Each structure stands twice: as C-alpha cells, then as structure tokens.
Amino acid sequence: MSGLSARFSLVLGDFRLNASFDAPGKGVTALFGNSGSGKTTVLRCLAGLERAPDGYLAVNGEIWQDENNGFFLPTHRRPLGYVFQEASLFPHLNVRRNLEYGWKRIPAAERRVSFEQAVELVGIGQLLDHNPAHLSGGERQRVAIARALLSSPRLLLMDEPLAALDLASKKDILPYLERLHDELSIPVIYVSHSPDEVARLADHMVLMDRGKTVAHGQLHAILARLDLPLAHGDEAGVVLDTVIGGHDDDFHLTRLDYSGGSINVARQPHAPGHPMRLRIHARDVSLALGRHDDSSILNILPAQVVEIADENPSQVMVKLDTGGIPLLARVTRKSCAVLKLQPGTNVFAQVKSVALLG
Amino acid sequence: MIYHDMEPALNAFDFAPVWLTLRLATTTTLLLLLMGTPLAWWLARTSSWLKIPVGAVVAMPLVLPPTVLGFYLLMTLGPQGPVGQLTQTLGLGTLPFTFAGLVVGSVLYSLPFVVQPIQNAFEALGSRPLEVASTLRASPWDRFFSIAVPLARPGFLTATILGFAHTVGEFGVVLMIGGNIPGATRVLSVAIYDHVEAMEYAQAHWLAGGMLLFSFLVLLALYGFGQRTQRVGP
Numbered sequence: 316m317s318g319l320s321a322r323f324s325l326v327l328g329d330f331r332l333n334a335s336f337d338a339p340g341k342g343v344t345a346l347f348g349n350s351g352s353g354k355t356t357v358l359r360c361l362a363g364l365e366r367a368p369d370g371y372l373a374v375n376g377e378i379w380q381d382e383n384n385g386f387f388l389p390t391h392r393r394p395l396g397y398v399f400q401e402a403s404l405f406p407h408l409n410v411r412r413n414l415e416y417g418w419k420r421i422p423a424a425e426r427r428v429s430f431e432q433a434v435e436l437v438g439i440g441q442l443l444d445h446n447p448a449h450l451s452g453g454e455r456q457r458v459a460i461a462r463a464l465l466s467s468p469r470l471l472l473m474d475e476p477l478a479a480l481d482l483a484s485k486k487d488i489l490p491y492l493e494r495l496h497d498e499l500s501i502p503v504i505y506v507s508h509s510p511d512e513v514a515r516l517a518d519h520m521v522l523m524d525r526g527k528t529v530a531h532g533q534l535h536a537i538l539a540r541l542d543l544p545l546a547h548g549d550e551a552g553v554v555l556d557t558v559i560g561g562h563d564d565d566f567h568l569t570r571l572d573y574s575g576g577s578i579n580v581a582r583q584p585h586a587p588g589h590p591m592r593l594r595i596h597a598r599d600v601s602l603a604l605g606r607h608d609d610s611s612i613l614n615i616l617p618a619q620v621v622e623i624a625d626e627n628p629s630q631v632m633v634k635l636d637t638g639g640i641p642l643l644a645r646v647t648r649k650s651c652a653v654l655k656l657q658p659g660t661n662v663f664a665q666v667k668s669v670a671l672l673g
Numbered sequence: 674m675i676y677h678d679m680e681p682a683l684n685a686f687d688f689a690p691v692w693l694t695l696r697l698a699t700t701t702t703l704l705l706l707l708m709g710t711p712l713a714w715w716l717a718r719t720s721s722w723l724k725i726p727v728g729a730v731v732a733m734p735l736v737l738p739p740t741v742l743g744f745y746l747l748m749t750l751g752p753q754g755p756v757g758q759l760t761q762t763l764g765l766g767t768l769p770f771t772f773a774g775l776v777v778g779s780v781l782y783s784l785p786f787v788v789q790p791i792q793n794a795f796e797a798l799g800s801r802p803l804e805v806a807s808t809l810r811a812s813p814w815d816r817f818f819s820i821a822v823p824l825a826r827p828g829f830l831t832a833t834i835l836g837f838a839h840t841v842g843e844f845g846v847v848l849m850i851g852g853n854i855p856g857a858t859r860v861l862s863v864a865i866y867d868h869v870e871a872m873e874y875a876q877a878h879w880l881a882g883g884m885l886l887f888s889f890l891v892l893l894a895l896y897g898f899g900q901r902t903q904r905v906g907p
Binding site: 362364389390391392395396397399401403405406407416417420421462463466 | 801802804805806807808809810811812813815816819820823824826
C-alpha cells in the first residue's frame with residue numbers, strides 16, 4: 316500500500332491533538348495551520364518523538380506504529396529524516412562530521428543518497444570543514460537538510476525550516492527546497508503557516524485547526540474549497556501546475572498550458588515542456604458572460620461556475636471549473652446578480668495577473 | 674646554621690603521605706566519574722519524584738560537617754555496623770583504618786563536587802541534540818556517548834578538577850575513618866597536622882608549600898587544556 320496513513324490522539328497539558336490523515340507516497344504534503352494548531356506535535360508523532368497512546372502510522376506499506384497491537388517503532392529505528400525549525404547542528408562536530416553522523420549509522424547497502432549528491436543538492440561543498448558556529452542561518456539549515464537526506468530517509472519531515480530565517484536566507488534556500496521537491500521520490504511532510512511557501516512547494520495539503528485535522532487532499536482542491544477559511548480573504552487563490560507550451564518572441568511572451576487552457580506570461584528562460592507553477596489570486600480574476608477580445612486582458616479562460624459563497628456584504632467568492640482544475644474569482648454581489656451567476660453558468664474568467672512560483 | 678638544621682629534616686623527609694594522597698585522590702576521582710556520570714544523567718533527565726530527595730542526599734556533604742559524615746561512616750563500616758558485619762561475613766574484614774575505607778569516605782564526601790557539574794552540563798544540553806541524533810538513527814547508548822558526553826565535556830572537566838582537589842584537601846572525614854596509620858591512611862593533610870602538633874614546622878612547610886604548588890599546577894594545566902579545546906574544536 317503506497318502512501319502515508321496516520322492517526323494520533325494525544326493530550327499534552329491542556330492541548331488536545333486529534334489528527335487523522337492520509338498523504339501520498341511521493342511529493343510534498345503541507346501540514347498547514349495557525350501557530351498552536353498542533354502541526355509540530357503531529358510531526359513529532361510521525362517521528363516517534365511523541366508517543367500517542369492509541370496512535371497508528373503506516374508509511375508506504377510499512378507499519379511504524381500500531382498501538383492496538385502494542386507496536387511502536389522507536390525514533391532511531393524509523394528510516395526518516397527530520398529537519399527542525401532551528402538547524403540544530405551538533406556544535407562539537409564540523410559540517411562534514413555532522414553530515415556523516417546519520418550516514419555512518421545506516422548499513423552501506425541501504426545508502427541511497429551519496430555524500431557528494433547531498434552536498435551538491437544543497438550547495439554546501441565549500442563549507443565542509445567549517446564549524447557550525449561560523450555558518451549563516453541559511454547555510455546551517457542547508458547542512459541540516461543534507462544531513463537528514465544522507466540517512467536515506469523513506470519519509471522526510473520538515474518543521475518550518477524557513478521560519479527562523481531572515482528574508483534573504485529564505486530566498487537563498489527556497490530554490491534548494493524546490494529541487495528537493497523535484498528530485499526526491501519519497502513523501503515529504505512540510506509544516507508551514509506561510510501560504511506562499513505552501514503554494515510554492517506543496518502538492519498535497521493537510522489543514523489543521525486547534526489540534527484537529529480539518530481537511531486533507533490535493534493542494535489545488537483544498538485551496539479552492541469554499542467551506543474552508545483558505546478560500547476566503549485577500550490571499551485566497553489557487554495554484555496551477557502548467558508546462559511551457561511555447562514562446563512568442565515578437566511580443567516577448569511565454570505560453571503556459573494546462574488542462575483548462577493557456578496563460579501568457581512574460582518570456583521565460585526555459586524550453587517548452589518545462590513545468591511552471593502559478594498562483595492566481597481570487598482578487599485578480601473577474602468574470603464575463605462573453606469573450607471580450609476588445610479588452611486589454613490577455614488571459615481569458617472558459618470556465619463554469621461550480622459554487623458561490625458569500626465573502627462579505629458586498630462581495631462573493633465564485634468557485635470555477637477550468638478543465639477539471641478549480642479557479643477562484645472574487646466579484647461584487649452586484650455583478651453576480653447582474654450576470655445572473657449560478658452553479659452551471661458558463662463564463663469567461665479574465666485573469667488580470669498571475670504570480671510565477673517557479 | 675639554618676642549612677644544618679634542615680639537612681636532617683630533608684633526609685628524613687617522608688614522601689609516603691604525598692603518594693598516598695595522590696593515590697587516594699586519583700582512585701576517588703575515577704570511581705566518582707564512573708558512578709557519578711550515570712547518577713548525574715538520571716538526575717538531569719528523570720521526571721520521577723525521586724529526583725528531589727536523591728538530589729538532596731547527593732548534596733548533603735556540601736553542608737554536613739566532615740566529622741559528622743566520618744562519624745556515621747565509622748559506625749556503619751565498623752565491626753558493629755551493618756556494612757561492617759557484611760564485609761566481615763564476606764571475609765573482607767572491616768574498612769575503617771584501611772585505604773579502602775578512606776576511598777569509601779572520600780567518594781561519599783566528594784560526590785556532589787563531581788555529580789553536580791556533570792548534572793548541570795547534561796541539563797544545559799536540553800533534549801534537542803538528543804532528539805536530532807535519534808532521528809539520525811542513533812540508539813540511546815550511541816546518543817549518550819556521541820552527543821551527550823562530548824557536549825558535556827566542560828562539566829566533566831570541572832567535575833574532575835573539583836573531585837580531585839576536594840579529595841586532596843579533605844581532613845575531617847579521613848581522620849575519623851582512616852586515623853593516622855603511616856603508609857596506609859596517613860594522608861597529606863593529616864601529616865601536616867601532625868608535624869605542626871610536633872612543632873616540626875620545616876616538614877610542615879615542605880608539605881604545605883608542595884601542596885600549594887601542586888594544586889596550582891594541576892589547575893593551571895586543566896584550565897589551560899579546557900581553554901585550548903574550546904577554542905579549536907574538532
């Protein structure tokens with residue numbers, strides 16, 4: 316059985332955790348929620364650092380915890396990698412020996428990541444002989460990521476690895492996390508409370524609120540669920556996974572294709588076929604009943620209204636379907652009435668701007 | 674002439690108390706490091722209610738007059754005491770007025786000086802480095818030796834210095850439990866006391882001055898070593 320299946324209930328002081336979710340066996344699953352919602356506790360349960368008395372955890376067909384049968388695999392016997400919020404490098408070891416710590420402790424036959432690969436992946440080749448105290452925050456976190464990878468994990472847990480970093484270090488480390496996403500074939504559980512990070516990195520999402528898992532599913536589906544708080548407010552929006560379809564060198568544009576149509580963006584340096592992820596905010600999408608080719612808006616997608624929910628007294632949030640992929644549009648209640656929008660109405664979504672997430 | 678006065682004293686100078694003291698302090702310190710480390714680890718990491726009473730017992734020698742400790746040890750280890758009867762049954766004789774008895778007394782007397790610095794160092798570690806190590810496949814023993822001990826090194830250094838120095842300097846406990854048997858229990862501090870009693874100030878000077886110099890050199894070496902290892906790192 317592929318994928319990860321977890322159930323934990325735990326009482327810690329006056330905090331109650333009640334988490335139950337599945338995640339795919341590959342790709343990044345964001346564990347998302349406000350601070351205090353129990354994300355880190357879930358991660359600690361997954362690692363076995365916290366033991367839920369009736370917990371259950373299976374990772375890609377292997378049982379790690381099944382308290383009903385009295386089974387609990389201690390942390391050091393679980394093939395996982397854990398990147399903590401603070402890099403937590405061992406201060407008495409230099410970078411190389413930090414990296415080797417987990418690597419030396421697994422049998423040579425089980426090593427699936429070579430030392431050179433890990434070092435290259437996060438770009439720390441020049442730092443190997445340094446003392447952790449002399450590294451910047453971003454460098455330390457990159458070493459911590461490589462150290463976790465070198466233990467050849469079958470599950471990678473990351474607890475807000477960017478939260479303790481300044482903006483510059485964040486920018487420095489995000490591309491490496493994106494490479495991880497593209498190159499690793501293991502499940503990654505990524506704790507975050509930043510919608511931007513989630514939009515960039517995740518494929519799947521588990522939403523947490525006050526110790527409970529509220530929803531879990533594919534990122535683009537969860538982001539567009541009108542019954543969840545994420546689909547409301549100024550930051551509401553969806554992500555689209557597209558590929559570069561072609562370039563228009565006359566106007567310096569690149570066409571991105573996905574099942575719902577095409578989106579034009581400024582010329583990108585990549586070849587056709589290269590994957591690109593976009594974020595489209597609901598506030599940047601307007602709706603029309605006809606296709607207006609006389610407008611300056613370039614990106615117009617045929618869509619069908621799926622659901623309408625009140626946003627505030629003057630605005631509504633409209634969930635659309637574009638080729639099976641949801642899109643959100645925030646329009647005024649008045650427009651909604653004038654256009655007579657209701658589930659099933661065919662419309663054209665005019666996208667005023669998109670954010671490229673790489 | 675002063676020179677002539679001192680010559681017989683030098684010739685008759687008895688190094689036995691010096692060697693005995695060094696042997697006692699070394700044995701005691703090694704035993705304390707061996708026994709005190711697991712105790713310190715337990716005290717630093719347990720959440721058991723026993724932590725506080727055990728911690729108080731460990732700290733007792735800090736406030737107890739050494740003679741009180743020595744007196745109870747004498748009673749316990751002596752022929753009529755429970756431990757004394759046990760050692761006699763086992764054919765070991767009794768411990769008071771032997772080197773082994775001195776070691777037992779010193780170990781108890783110097784216990785807090787070794788346990789507390791190590792305990793503090795283990796507590797200062799927090800649980801994070803050990804958790805990180807466990808996510809990197811290190812078993813509990815492995816974590817202890819590869820992470821906890823090296824990170825607590827300054828605590829071990831302090832414990833060694835204090836345990837050794839405190840044993841060298843003790844007087845009340847050894848006098849009570851060891852008495853004053855040359856070559857067996859007559860340690861430096863007792864020898865100095867004897868010399869002063871007998872108005873042999875020259876011998877007392879040699880011993881006391883030697884102690885002073887020795888203590889200074891040991892501390893200098895250990896502190897210097899600690900400084901250097903802190904700066905360089907691995």
